[in-house]
Amino acid sequence: MSDAIPIGVFDSGVGGLSIARCLQRELPSESFLYFADQKYSPYGSKSASWLEARTELVAQFLLERGCKALVVACNTATVNSISALREKIELPIVGVEPAIKPAALHSKAGVVGVLATAQTLRAESFCTLLDKFSGPVKLVTQACPELVSLVESANLHSEETIGALRSYIEPLLDLGADHIVLGCTHFSFLRESMARVIGGRAHILDAGTPVAAELKRQLGKFDLLNASCAPGKISFYSSSASSLAAKNMSLLWGSPIELLEAI
């Protein structure tokens, strides 16, 4: 095991694990410290000012543990508070951007569906991103309030989950969408069930791979890459750790994890 200086990764809960998995794949010698803010999940129903204040506290917690860079593995926190974080913290901070650009470029139908939280859809920087790519392509957004708690409880394949996905995705397919962009990191865990609902009618795009590529680029630029070839490690914290939270997180991560309580 390496004792590399860790990279802090956070989300409102388990969604950012989908990003952490990509980070580990792309940067196997780096170590990570994952923080799930489950006491305050979901972020998608919080105000911009609340998110700004809370993400600063979470970032502070990660900095106090010596992190050399931060990944905001949450679309809602990225669009609402990453600019404020960057003003206060002088470390590389990488956020998540929904894959609207590639979807718009590749859409043959000229219709793209975007699934996200209500607070992401309200954020100014998200609206700017939509404006940039809409025009020749019609971008149809859909808030999905039920999905975050279904993923938090690792309820990925039940009839309840399929029903919720159907209610959000069918209207987009009816409008002709041939790409569905996942604008929330929790939703990546629902890809399999989404594919059942979509039945080959549209491509599903998430943002894990580009986030990992951007983190690698930033670490390289600031000479922060771990020089060792030894595999890195990952530790997990939650603001609401419990045996059930650890069990669900282990299920989603794919191996048993120890979950520590913090802030």
Ligand code: DGL
């Ligand atoms: N996973 C988050 C996102 O990407 C937050 C979901 C939530 O807590 O509402 O937006």
